[in-house]
Amino acid sequence: MNNATHPPGLSWDDYRFILAVGRAGSLNGAAKRLAVSHPTVFRRINAIERALGARLFERAREGYAPTPTGEEVIAVAAEIEARIGATERRLAGLDARPTGKVRLTTVEPLLQGLLVPLLAKFRRDHPGIVLEVVTDNALHDLGRREADLALRPGSKPPPDSLIGRRVARLAAAVYRPRSLRLPRGAGADDLAGMDWLIPDGSLGDIAMAHWLRRKQYDRGAVLRANSLLALRDAAVEGMGLTMLPCYLGDAERQLVRVGPPQPAAASDLWLLSHPDLRRTERVRVFADALREGFAALQSRLDGASVPGQSG
Template sequence: MSDWNEFRIVLAIGRAGSLAGAAKDLGHDHSTIFRWLNALEKRRGVQLFDRTTHPYVPTEAGLQMVLAAERLEAEILAVDRAITGQDARLSGKLRITSSETLAYRILNEVLAGFRRAHEGIELELLVDNRQLDLLRREADIAIRATRPREGELFGRKIASTPWTFYGSRRYLADRGCPSDLAALSDHAVIGWDSGAVAAASKWLTDNISPHAFAYRSSSLINQLMAVKAGLGLALLPCYLGDLEPDIERVQDPLDELTRELWLITHKDLRHTARVRAFFDHVGGGLLARRALLEAECGGHSTMAG
């Protein structure tokens, strides 16, 4: 098998467990992936996936091809990073991934300053609460609330970001302020959708009565807007809630939900000129806003006592 595209198709199906997932990953439609897989199996005279299961399970031949594809991908990405890491031009594209709350509240202002200083660099911002894989070049740089664990990654800590509950003045005037965390279960609480894996979502599931949830959303920005509309109380990062004039903190920040904000890239890319410029300018811009990120400004509060 000399065609890398054959390996990419099989690898994408193996990772996604479905044709639809592979189609999304590869940027094609379901019918195209279906046609390619049928043609590949016919050409090789072997079945690569058991299609009667969900998710799809590779056959023995399919598993061999998936494992080979993973090795090929790792080699290709390593060469790509090595070449990109030697790029001394302050031009080209940078793919950055960030959470929606950071993008909404802080990041665009910092990126605007970066663009004024480096007009030759094109920025592509992937707003995603998932952790995109920097090892697979799903992004060049990540700004995420997680310390990098993989040895291949290089990071710079920006701040520690606390979270707490917020409510609108209208809601608090009608329902009062919860006296402590236990009292939150007697209020209308805004939560995450059932498929969420965020630490805040898990904390809410573990600590708040399921009967208290009045509204759920997969978007923290939507949860913020729901708080402003008076739908209930929501657990939000303080840098998001503190600057809203019509909502207030109802509890002290929760120590167990404080997160570290990091600027991260792959070690092979850290000396690329545009990546280095991004770390210097955007990293500096975020550090200049550390007081906001760490909620040192306090914020409006109606906490009891």
């Protein structure tokens, strides 16, 4: 450990609560990280401070700010967490059997639109492996074993601390409700003044959101959402135009594609894992199955024409 002192009498569970509050800066944020209630975090932090006889956090309207003592304890907690995570990854890496549990984190549109058939096939081929799938726009920390694999769209390569493989290219296009008629000859570049359904700020970094801003179609937004599935469903109900990955838009018969896929709105699909898990057999075989599955789906992901869908 570093030069920070180890406060006596604290369990790892105590450190978890201190670390969560320190990282989130609030009780609500810590409660979400720990999957407990706000009052539980409040009582736990107060009890820890009473046991230590020291204040770890200053309470303010803006949140919880660590005191100098709190900063020292948070540093110790982070180091303990890192050591526990490294030990777990090393132990997991020793397991050469294709059995056990594999935890995957991804975004919900991929799960609903593509992944479930791949997961079903994998289970048939590897009945000894139990799958856990978490859908969230937030990127779970693979270093802390919040997940074994992450499947994420994005335009940037993964950080050096992770192993990343590009498994697919996701085309995207503009879609209109089948009931909405556009002027004859109108294409994706001629849609100013229309009602638009667009990603909100939490999805502002995705390629589709950048494309919409460049076209200034965001000025016509009548709905913003943090879910591509919500945007698709709103378009089906006739609320306006939207941009979707082609695998989502083409599968919905009440939507019609407006023009071809837009290259600038496409994104790569990355499969990420931690280097310590690369020799774990159950993780390796699942990663291989995902890569093979998405390779077989690439024509659909490219936005190949679907009968009745081109507009």
